[in-house]
Structure formats: C-alpha cells, structure tokens
Amino acid sequence: RKKKEFTTFCACVDEYFKSVLEARLTNNCGREASQAEARVTKIRNDQQKRLQALAQDTETRKRRAQALEINAEQVDAVLSVIKSALNAGLKWDELEEYVDTQARNGSALAKLVKVLDLPNRKVTLSLPSVEYYTSDSSTENQDNKYSTQEEDEIFVTLSLDSTAMAAAREEWSTAKRAQAKAQKTQSAASEAVRIAEKIKTAQL
DSSP states (O other): OOOOOOSSHHHHHHHHHHHHHHHHHHHHHHHHHHHHHHHHHHHHHHHHHHHHHHHHHHHHHHHHHHHHHHTHHHHHHHHHHHHHHHHTTOOHHHHHHHHHHHHHTTOHHHHHEEEEEGGGTEEEEEEEOHHHHHSGGGGTOGGGTTOOOGGGEEEEEEETTSOHHHHHHHHHHHHHHHHHHHHHHHHHHHHHHHHHHHHHHHHO
16 A cells, blocks of 8 residues: 655645545445435335235225125025024023034025124124135035135124124225225335435435
C-alpha cells in the first residue's frame, strides 16, 4: 500500500478523521438501505398473507354454501330429527348416544353428524362437497353416496333453528363480504407497498 505524505501533522489528522467519517457514512447508508428493503419486504409479505387468508375464507364459505344447497334435503332431515328428539324430552347424552348408535348401524343421516353442540343448539355436519358429486366417484355407488373420501367432505356448522337454504344464503352473503374486503385489501396493499418503496428511495 502506497504511503501518503503530509506536510503538517494537522493535515495528517484531518485526513484520518475524514476517512473515518466517510467509512461510517458508507456503513450507515448500507445499513439503512438494508433496513428500508426489509421494511418493504415485510409490508409486502404481510399484505400477501392477509389476501391469501381472505381468499381462502371466501372459497371455504362458497364451498359450504354449495354443499348446503346440494344436500339441503338431508340437512333439513337431520335438523328435524334432532329437534323432534329434543322436543320429545330426550336428554342431551341420550341423543348423542342415539346418533352414535344409528351411525354405527349404517344410517346415512346419522353419519353426517360430526358434532352435537346441544347447549348452543348447533350441529356440525360433514357434507359431501360439490366436487364429490361432479367427480367420477359419485357414480360408482349411489347407494353409499355418503361414504366419501376426506377431500370430498366439507364441515358445516349451523343452528338447529335454521334450515339448509337459510344457512347457505348466510354463507353466500359472508363470502361476498369477504371478497369485497379482499378487493379493498388489495388496493390498500398496493398503496402501502408504493409508499414504503417511496420512503426507501428517499432514504437512499
């Protein structure tokens, strides 16, 4: 490395501190640039996660609505049986045992029941999805159409005081609101990233 000659000690000191300051400024600029880029990336990732969650929620609610519509007769039949049993004075544990027994005995309607939330007058059903009815498997055994594969099932929780079509309308309405929220989030996400990019550029 070539040595630099100075005419005075003060000139040597000035040059030293100048080089130290330049090095610090360079390091600070690099660190600030990295931090700014990290902020932009975080904002972009966070917004993308929100959009994906909204899209998934919308799709799930649409599939629930479709399942309720296509299985409306069976859903209403299950609700009717449960309400009739309760009105007849059957205790909660007795009703749960009855449903379990019927399912083991091969009752197609009882097999749909997955969770009985009787204190809250709700029931969770496992319904064949639209995909099940439109797939080749739906024609293989019409007499056993409720014995679906896991990917052909969708879980739906509804009130005992509701109906299949009423619950379907509520799912469609909620899906529509979620879709509208996703569109607003998309616009907000684009604006947030644009502002973050602008700030990053200004800092650089």
